[in-house]
Amino acid sequence: MPIGPAEIFGIFLLLIIVIIILSKSIKIVKEWERMIVLRLGKYVGIKGPGIVILVPFIDRGLIVDTRIHTIDVPKQEVITKDNVTVRIDAVVYYRVIDPEKAVMKMRDYNYAIAMLGQTTIRDVVGQLELDEILTKRDEINKRIQSIIDEVTEAWGVKVSMVTLKAVELPEGMIRAMAYQAEAERIRRARIIEAEAERSAAQILSEAALTYERHPIALRLRELQTYVDIAKEKNVIIITESISSRTAAEAIASALAIEKVKPSSGGSAKG
Template identity: 35%
Template sequence: MPDFPVPPSMSLVPSMKRKLPLNTISASIVAALLLLSAGLTAMTRQPGWVIGGVVLAVLVHMSLKMCNSWQRVLVLRAGKIQGLRGPGLFLIVPFLDQIDAVVDQRIRTVPVHTRQTLTRDTTPVDVDAVVFWMVHDPLRAITELDNYEGSVSMVALTTLREVVGSSDLATLLEDRRRIDGELRDLIESKTREWGVTVQAVEIRDVQLPDSLQDAMSRQAQAERERSARVTLASAEREVAHELAQAAKTYEAAPIALQILQINRIFEMNKNRGTTILMPTTMADAMTSATAFAAAMQTVQPEPGAPAATGEVSG
């Protein structure tokens, strides 16, 4: 059985039990009260100022709280929900109110990994995805779930397995955008009731078994070889068509074919010291073609004279 990965956000302590930022305003007021009480005590020689200053400083420290702009605080009064506080400064009743949870409303990410999940065409794959989500209703997220971050992670994991199991391997590899949209809609339909909004889901990687990768590589190589052979056959067909047209031309003008042969031999014999062997009949044909070409160049009719008729013998 494959091991189910534990999302990083699934910890023993719920991550919504966050601490409030350092309240420098409250600390400054407490320090000012202590200094004022100490000064009054030194001036009046009455210790009651120190006691009163310490008590007042403790009450200010316990009642004056602060949270950041992206945080919301759930306040309970005697165990009952008093409401959300923040952002900025807010007051609570000391010893009666308590801060139960601090919710971060920024967009967060949850990595989701599935191992050896079978697709619809029974192919085991490893899929890695990232879920972008945020809390749009902190009160519902805190009161309806014990650990909403862990719940989002588990819902994303199970939904990813469902989508992978209902999709073909080709769809996972070629149509990731549609799969991402389907994952986002399915996860959000389950988490919206908890006060959580899923912004986006992106599949980072789809890993295949080594044997399947080798088979796909061989298939791609065979496809490329088939395409190359088809291209070569098409080129040879075009060359054969052009050669057939050239053959018809040379059949109508045999002297042109012989001159072409002479030209080819001349091109081959550019490098001195090359020995070329050819049949005697071919050499005789080239000799007659050479003589005919020379006669056509030397015998030119005089201007205004009628063209001479006759035969030129080689």
């Protein structure tokens, strides 16, 4: 029996309906996802990963991503304990560890965590002074993370890390801190210079005592200085040696003795 146009249209329509039903009933859940199955609005269970078959038009599947998510907490102004206004920018890292709680107990846990992070940062930073905020960032991050994680645990969400990206200071405070840092650098430089002068004075005092006890060492040092000057200036320096000076002194003494002898002999004859 030949198939007419009506039958062909009916078969085509049936194929379309079958395809629609299959697309509604067969779902593929990825490795990092979990599917919450609701049957006529009632929670049935968690499916996945892999192929999940749903009852068409009765079951509904909600996909939950279990990978780590990041939230850029909106930048906000916070007044510190010592009445300094700073702008805080932070990031929260979290992941869903219980898809059932995340879907059944919280409508939008992403937005809720962002708002919770904003208020927690304001509370924690408001209890600290500016110096503590600038020098104890790691401790502040851990403290904020612990507070947020304690609240989100009931939502099936684990907050793994909170990071303060930036702490912006007023322009006047930045200039004051720059002046303070410059003054501190000058103070340290002067202390180092004074310590160097004291050390040099002590060394020179010890050297003077040594030269006083050993005149030959002083003479050798003098000759070494002449050598250094000659090398630097490319000149020749002529100086008397110790032996020549000693010989000259001996000759002068002998001549003086010879002059004294005739005069003393003449006086004896008279």
